[in-house]
Amino acid sequence: MPSTHPQPSGEKTAGRTDLGRRMAARREALGLSREELGRRCGADGTYIAYLEEHAASPAIGTLARVADALGLTVDDLTGASAHRVAGRSTARRDSALVPLDETECRRLLSTHGVGRIATFTPEGPAVLPVNYLIAGPDIAFRTSAEAVTARAAGTEVAFEIDNIDDVTATGWSVLAVGELAAVTDPDEMHHLNTAARSQPWAGGARSHWMKVAPARITGRRVVHDP
Structure with a gap:
């Protein structure tokens, strides 16, 4: 799981x-x-604190604004999609x-996150999720x-990331193919350790x-005609 962030002073977790x-x-x-989150979604910090600390039932419009400010969908924010494979919605005509x-592929890759490494093993092909950075x-x-x-x-591997939006039936994927190598240079390892913001999940x-x-x-990318 991601690295644990220290709880900011005064912010409760109980309840x-x-x-x-x-x-x-x-x-x-x-x-x-x-x-800062409140300013992004048109609320104040006190209301954000209330949503985080209490059994609140905000309106769908509020959820949508908060989710958008956090770069999430409403389903992601509420947990409705946590145990569901993305891409089950009906495709549009x-x-x-x-x-x-x-250029666009590298831009999408640079957002960092979780990707998948595909490689061959003695038991056959394997695809494994990894936390990555550029x-x-x-x-x-x-x-x-x-x-x-x-x-x-020392072998050729494939690396893939994607994003699927069930609500709009849109999405994209990026595939990179190249040689996999261990990082052995001390300066390069120091740079990577410094750049990494969290531990692997x-x-x-x-x-x-x-x-x-x-x-x-x-x-x-899957798009829709106007």
Whole structure:
């Protein structure tokens, strides 16, 4: 799971609902105070504190504004999508799949987050989620020295990220293909450790940095005609 942020002084945790916990966790991950979040969604810090700390039932319009300010959907904010695979909504008739140029693909990659590494193992193909960051032209992530991805050093792998919006039936995906290598240069490892804002979600000892040097990057987006 993500690294634990220290609880800001004066902010309570007792009595939080799932909505309140999600709001607080996302807000803190973005480095926002309650007042800053309130300004983004047209409320004040006191109301944000109330939503985070009490069993509140805000109107759907309020939820939508808070979710948008946090870069989430309402389902993400309320937890309705937590146990559901994205992409179950019905496709629209005016949908079209358009390619993304490399500049846009790299922009989407630079948002950081969770991606998937696809590699071959002695047991067959494997696709594994990793928390990643962009280091210059490379895609870097941490793992353990005994992990499948660590053992795949020196081989060609694929790295993929995507975003699916069930409400609008839209989405995009980016695929990078290149050689996977272990990071061994001390200065490079120091830079990566400094740039990493949180621990890998999987937890445990994951101090072994790996990087993918993309030889090609492609992407696609589902759009709707006007």
